[in-house]
Amino acid sequence: MFYMPARVFSGNDAIKDHAEALTSLGRRALIVMGGGSARKNGSFFDVVEVLENADVEFECFEGIKENPTVESVMEARDFGLENGCDFVIGIGGGSAMDAAKAISLMMKHSDETWEYLYDKEAPSDMLPLAEIPTTCGTGSEATAVSVLTRTELNTKKSSVHKLFPTVSFVDGKYLKTAPKSILNNTAMDALAHMVEGSIHRKATEYTRMCAAHGLELWKSCKPILLGEKVPEDEDLQKMMDVSTMAGMTIAQTGTTIPHGLSYPITIGCGIPHGKCVSYFQAEFIRAMEKEDRDWILSRAGFSDPDELNDFFVKVCNPEKIPSEFRERAYEELKSNPSKLSAVPYEITNEILKRISGI
Ligand SMILES: [Fe+2]
Incomplete structure (x- = not known):
């Protein structure tokens, strides 16, 4: 079996040229990002432009660190729920995109604790998720994997759930400002x-x-x-x-x-x-x-x-x-x-x- 259910739009201006694929995901987005790179490389502004043009509201959760922790996922989940977000957009490298997957899962299962991420018996349904890579290695935009840091174990452990994005936008111009x-x-x-x-x-x-x-x-x-x-x-x-x-x-x-x-x-x-x-x-x-x-x-x-x-x-x-x-x-x-x-x-x-x- 070959199963990769995310729609992938690749090429210059992929987001603007396929805006509806993003704006149709919900009415209020939670945008998950790392530091300032999403602003610097322009990806954040491309997203904002298409959301505003379609009257889709959004809230930003910034500051996902490298090797994101389970704690940061739960913090973002609570923030997204408090703000009534109904879909998630991950912008960045593997850290922001992997965190966005886990956040989408945990927002869908809003009564659950972090252990849900590692519960093999639990359903993997999640909120709609768009991923926008701004580095060129993780491939998280086309995988179901969310690797998170387990602080108490001092290592990284993937969530057991299969968390494919709904849609991904793969635009090489976001690499222009990457160190x-x-x-x-x-x-x-x-x-x-x-x-x-x-x-x-x-x-x-x-x-x-x-x-x-x-x-x-x-x-x-x-x-x-x-x-x-x-x-x-x-x-x-x-x-x-x-x-x-x-x-x-x-x-x-x-x-x-x-x-x-x-x-x-x-x-x-x-x-x-x-x-x-x-x-x-x-x-x-x-x-x-x-x-x-x-x-x-x-x-x-x-x-x-x-x-x-x-x-x-x-x-x-x-x-x-x-x-x-x-x-x-x-x-x-x-x-x-x-x-x-x-x-x-x-x-x-x-x-x-x-x-x-x-
Ligand atoms: Fe890797």
Whole structure:
């Protein structure tokens, strides 16, 4: 099965050109954003313009932080309910978009406590949700995943619910004002989604179709990440589309070992998500069967895993991860059968240690 029910509008002025797809979602929107980037890149003003033109009211919940916490989701939920909002718009990177999904769910289930996010037996129905990415890695606009920080556990845990947006607007111009480090880190996250998704046990010809084309497009953007080319409008749109295609891939498969290893390190060391998953990618690829390794590397334009790692070092400038965090990540992953069993090869402790870098 390939199931990705979100309508995706891609291209310049996607919101303005398809305004009705946004304004038909409700009468009063809760706009969920991070810091000031949604104003800086213009996405917020595009949304406001189409809402005002259609007399749709809105309230803003600003300040969703990186790696959003369950507590912040509940705070936004209460704010949305108090203000009578009947649909949600998430604008930003993965943090704002993932939070918006959980907020939509919890607003629909207004009497429930935060534990609902992790209740496998409970229904996943949510308020209508629009997602507008302003970075190029998470793919959250095309996935059902909402990764949240569990403060009491000191790590990140996805909600168990399948939370697909109703509609997503994928417009490359919102990347124009993104800092280069965010562009690079998030583009490496998109690469990780295609790498991990394409060998996943749940991979099919259809997911490989998304990953294969996404990898080819990703390869053509490498000079931008290296700083050798100033991106033009079509390059930025391409980077945004890669991210969405990579999202479509993992929406079917899920992620595997590098993502699993990254979570406690991102929280413990404050290393951005896309950069953090990339530490483990080269050894992960090396552990694959040759056919899979070649399939990925040839499309991404690398001759071997070392070349991919050199590229990562150049574009992300990674700091050293203290060994105790690598060890903790290894131990945590060893006890997480879902991430390990998603890999169709035997992953011995020795191989896992090598991937973890310990
Ligand atoms: Fe990711």
